[in-house]
Amino acid sequence: MEFESKIRLFMINIVLVFVLITSVHFTNNTHEGFVKELFSFNFEHIFTFLLFFLIQIIPIGIALYKFFSNRKNKLADSNLLSYKGINREQRIAANSVFYAKNNKFFEKEKSAMYISRNVQITTKKSHEHILLLGPTGSGKSASFFLPNLLSLDNVSLVVTDPKGELYRKSKAALEQKGYTVIHLNFNNPKRSAHYNLLANAKSYDDIRKISDSILSNGKDAGEWGNLSKTLLEAFLFHEFDHGNKNISNVVTEMATVSTNIEEMERFFQNSSQAAYMSFLQFKKTSSGDSYVSSVYATIQGKMKVYEIDSVIDIGSQNDFTPGTFRQQKSALFVSYPEDEAQLYSAFLAAFYYQLFNQIKTHKSVDEAYGKATGLPVYFLMDEFANIGKVPEIDVLLSTVRSKKMSLVLGIQSLDQIKKNYKDTFNIIVENCKTKIILGGTTGETAGYFSKMVGEEEYTNVSVSEGNKSLSTSTSTNKKSILSPDQIRRLKSYELICVSDNLKPFRDDKNYYFLDKTAYFLFKNLPFSVEKNDEIIRKYTSWKEKKQTKEVVQEKKIHIQQQRQERNEEKISVRQEKIMSKQDEIKQLREQRRRRDFE
Ligand SMILES: Nc1ncnc2c1ncn2[C@@H]1O[C@H](COP(=O)(O)OP(=O)(O)OP(=O)(O)O)[C@@H](O)[C@H]1O
Numbered sequence: 001m002e003f004e005s006k007i008r009l010f011m012i013n014i015v016l017v018f019v020l021i022t023s024v025h026f027t028n029n030t031h032e033g034f035v036k037e038l039f040s041f042n043f044e045h046i047f048t049f050l051l052f053f054l055i056q057i058i059p060i061g062i063a064l065y066k067f068f069s070n071r072k073n074k075l076a077d078s079n080l081l082s083y084k085g086i087n088r089e090q091r092i093a094a095n096s097v098f099y100a101k102n103n104k105f106f107e108k109e110k111s112a113m114y115i116s117r118n119v120q121i122t123t124k125k126s127h128e129h130i131l132l133l134g135p136t137g138s139g140k141s142a143s144f145f146l147p148n149l150l151s152l153d154n155v156s157l158v159v160t161d162p163k164g165e166l167y168r169k170s171k172a173a174l175e176q177k178g179y180t181v182i183h184l185n186f187n188n189p190k191r192s193a194h195y196n197l198l199a200n201a202k203s204y205d206d207i208r209k210i211s212d213s214i215l216s217n218g219k220d221a222g223e224w225g226n227l228s229k230t231l232l233e234a235f236l237f238h239e240f241d242h243g244n245k246n247i248s249n250v251v252t253e254m255a256t257v258s259t260n261i262e263e264m265e266r267f268f269q270n271s272s273q274a275a276y277m278s279f280l281q282f283k284k285t286s287s288g289d290s291y292v293s294s295v296y297a298t299i300q301g302k303m304k305v306y307e308i309d310s311v312i313d314i315g316s317q318n319d320f321t322p323g324t325f326r327q328q329k330s331a332l333f334v335s336y337p338e339d340e341a342q343l344y345s346a347f348l349a350a351f352y353y354q355l356f357n358q359i360k361t362h363k364s365v366d367e368a369y370g371k372a373t374g375l376p377v378y379f380l381m382d383e384f385a386n387i388g389k390v391p392e393i394d395v396l397l398s399t400v401r402s403k404k405m406s407l408v409l410g411i412q413s414l415d416q417i418k419k420n421y422k423d424t425f426n427i428i429v430e431n432c433k434t435k436i437i438l439g440g441t442t443g444e445t446a447g448y449f450s451k452m453v454g455e456e457e458y459t460n461v462s463v464s465e466g467n468k469s470l471s472t473s474t475s476t477n478k479k480s481i482l483s484p485d486q487i488r489r490l491k492s493y494e495l496i497c498v499s500d501n502l503k504p505f506r507d508d509k510n511y512y513f514l515d516k517t518a519y520f521l522f523k524n525l526p527f528s529v530e531k532n533d534e535i536i537r538k539y540t541s542w543k544e545k546k547q548t549k550e551v552v553q554e555k556k557i558h559i560q561q562q563r564q565e566r567n568e569e570k571i572s573v574r575q576e577k578i579m580s581k582q583d584e585i586k587q588l589r590e591q592r593r594r595r596d597f598e
């Protein structure tokens with residue numbers, strides 16, 4: 001027999017003997033002479049004995065079962081924690097990443113984001129970024145971005161929100177918390193804030209990055225992409241130095257300037273030095289008018305987005321600057337037509353690059369200028385893959401920790417990042433120290449997570465038949481704690497989170513539309529999904545009605561109180577008047593009395 005099984009048997013025997021002896025002892029105390037009765041085969045009080053035996057054996061049996069089943073599942077490298085095990089795990093790993101529900105700091109830090117229903121990530125650790133993976137409909141918006149928008153405070157927020165659903169559902173709550181809410185809305189430019197990329201550029205280097213963003217996004221430029229760079233820069237420098245600082249003007253400028261290289265040279269000679277230098281670099285690589293025409297066509301193709309009326313309109317003025325986010329609690333939502341994400345990426349990538357960099361280098365977080373008092377800024381990037389390829393995001397992710405910037409990258413699969421960031425994909429994923437996966441994920445993404453969650457050890461017993469006898473052998477093997485298939489089949493309310501050097505944990509998603517009772521019903525009702533949904537809907541609408549009634553009642557009471565206060569004020573003013581009148585009369589009488597007396 002295996003050594004561990006022998007120990008188990010030995011312990012069970014010891015416990016049984018102990019329980020037997022104590023049961024006999026207790027019965028003998030209750031019915032004196034019980035032991036003697038037993039020896040004379042008198043079982044009159046055997047039920048009392050059995051009762052004592054059961055009272056002891058049931059809890060001890062359960063405890064023993066739990067103890068042994070835990071030992072049996074002891075894992076080799078890792079195991080899946082519940083939120084209750086996080087405190088202990090953090091102590092062992094000497095790392096503080098989360099506030100679990102059983103931690104005294106849970107829900108105390110207003111800038112701590114919710115990872116799941118029972119776990120928040122500390123503000124400090126959120127600066128090491130989060131990757132949120134889940135296919136469409138898995139709850140990225142409803143269980144991560146929205147609940148965090150509703151609960152976060154004391155930080156500024158930049159939210160990628162193509163459909164504008166996060167804006168609609170969180171605007172009122174944010175304003176109530178004192179936030180300035182800004183909506184850059186390409187879906188409805190009439191109701192949008194304005195932002196001018198070129199006017200906000202602080203240096204030629206910033207403009208070069210705008211040019212990079214335009215050329216590395218939009219439709220594929222083939223071989224002309226790199227060759228176009230210097231010419232686009234020349235036009236951007238010209239607009240920056242001599243124009244109204246509006247990128248859309250570059251498109252019209254290019255339409256009017258000839259593609260003849262000599263005529264172009266004359267145009268740039270009369271421009272700024274930076275523009276002329278870029279043009280001269282371009283001229284070195286150019287070979288004939290047809291070459292110039294191809295480069296022109298490439299740039300114009302890439303800049304299509306800047307010809308759209310909404311983009312021209314929104315880019316014509318400036319309602320905010322990146323520095324705003326460091327100085328006052330602000331929430332910016334960026335919405336754009338999702339179906340045309342690729343077209344808009346030539347704007348979005350440049351916009352985000354500028355925002356990241358100017359927020360990163362803002363004086364308020366530079367200790368060279370005194371205490372770093374600037375607000376933390378969280379970038380909640382739902383549909384991160386949609387915004388195109390942001391230049392140098394890999395560098396940004398690894399350098400902004402001390403700058404109080406947190407990025408949450410919400411994507412549907414790892415392939416989505418791979419598509420935009422072929423060479424830097426691994427750096428981006430590695431630099432998101434906390435990774436969350438939702439059910440329904442398949443393919444490489446599920447495989448990647450399965451590996452990260454780790455392996456467990458199990459014992460295999462095999463029996464082989466020899467000539468005369470049977471022999472058994474045991475071997476210890478390893479298997480994935482969660483196979484890719486188990487990750488795909490996570491329940492619709494579950495998520496797995498892997499962070500830093502801690503063991504992974506499984507917890508409930510933090511759906512914003514389910515309160516504690518609704519969540520309990522959601523997880524435990526025994527009926528069909530449709531029936532369960534109906535019951536939850538009824539409960540939710542009953543609760544909303546109740547809350548509305550309470551709010552109305554509160555308002556009524558408030559109005560009554562105000563009315564009463566006003567009345568009291570009026571009465572006291574009237575009383576004061578009467579008293580002063582009475583004083584006046586008294587004085588007059590006194591004066592008259594004196595006069596009469598004299
Ligand atoms: N207020 C609500 N009441 C009930 N169910 C809701 C509510 N809001 C969202 N849901 C449900 O929650 C689930 C998750 O939706 P959610 O929009 O968060 O998914 P997602 O991962 O963001 O998907 P996508 O990538 O398409 O944006 C969906 O099944 C949706 O129907």
Ligand SMILES: [Mg+2]
Nearest residue numbers: 140141142382
């Ligand atoms: Mg969503």
